[in-house]
Amino acid sequence: MVGSNKGLTGRYIIAFALLTVMVFPYLYMVLSSFADWSQVDKQIIPTKFTLRSYEWLFLGGEAAMPRPWLRAFFNSLIVSAGSTALMMITGAMVAYALAKMNFKGRDFINNAVLFQMFFPAIILLIPTFLIVQNVGMYDTYMAMILPKALSLWAVFMYTNFFRAIPDTFIEAAKLDGGSNFQILIRIVLPMSKSITTVIFLFLFMERWTELLWDMIVVRSDEMLTLNVLLSQMFGPYGGYPGPLYAASVVLTIPIIILFLFFSKQFKEGMQFTLK
Missing domain, CATH: 1.10.3720.10 (MetI-like)
Known part of the structure; x- marks a missing residue:
C-alpha cells in the first residue's frame, strides 16, 4: 500500500514537472508583457508591473514609426x-x-x-x-x-x-x-x-x-x-x-x-x- 502511494506521488511529481516545462514559456511571456521595461528579460519573475508595453502597442509604437x-x-x-x-x-x-x-x-x-x-x-x-x-x-x-x-x-x-x-x-x-x-x-x-x-x-x-x-x-x-x-x-x-x-x-x-x-x-x- 505504501509502495503504491509512493509510485502515485512520483507520477504526480513527474506530471507536474512536465506541465511546468510546457506552461512556463507562455507564463514567462505573459509576465514579461506586463513587466516594467527595466526588468524585461533581466528577471525570470518580474517584481514591477506596468501596462506600458500594451499602451505602446495599441497606441501605434513610436511617433516616428507608427504601426497599425x-x-x-x-x-x-x-x-x-x-x-x-x-x-x-x-x-x-x-x-x-x-x-x-x-x-x-x-x-x-x-x-x-x-x-x-x-x-x-x-x-x-x-x-x-x-x-x-x-x-x-x-x-x-x-x-x-x-x-x-x-x-x-x-x-x-x-x-x-x-x-x-x-x-x-x-x-x-x-x-x-x-x-x-x-x-x-x-x-x-x-x-x-x-x-x-x-x-x-x-x-x-x-x-x-x-x-x-x-x-x-x-x-x-x-x-x-x-x-x-x-x-x-x-x-x-x-x-x-x-x-x-x-x-x-x-x-x-x-x-x-x-x-x-x-x-x-x-x-x-x-x-x-x-x-
Missing part, C-alpha cells in the same frame, strides 16, 4: 475567419460527395486528395502567387483568403466521419424528397458537431498563425496581419522586448478563447479521430 496594431489584429480576424469558413464549407461539400455519393472517378479523386496531402505546400507557392498577381488580387483580403479556400485535411477528416454515418439516414431523407445539399445541411452536419469543432479549431489556428503567404501577398501597412507585423518588429523594434511579448500575448488570445469555449466538443471530436 489594432488594424493588423482585425485584419487577422477577417482573414482567418473568412478562410476558415470557406475551408469548412468546401471541405464538407467535397467530403459528402466522396463519402455518400456514387459517381465515376470517386476513388481516383479520393486517392488524389490523399496524395496531395503529402505534397509540400511551398511547391505551389510561386505559381499561386503569380496567379494572384495576374488576376489583380495582390495586396487585398481576397489574396489572403481565396488561395486558402480549400483544406485537403478538412476533406479527409470530414470524409472519414461522414462514412461512419449510416446510409439509412441518407436514404430516408431522399425518399422524403431531400436534395443532397439539404441532407448535408440538415442531417449530416448536425450529426457531425464534434468533428466540426476539431476541424474548425485546427483550421482557424493554422490560418491565424500563417506568416509566409501573408508576407508575400501584402505590401501596404493597412493590409498587414498581426503575424506579419509582429515579424517586422524584430528589425526596427528589436530594442522593445516588452511590446514584443505583449504582441505575442495578443496573438494567442483568440486561440485560447476558442479552445475554452469549444473544449467539450473538441474532446469528443478528438476521441473519434483517435479511434
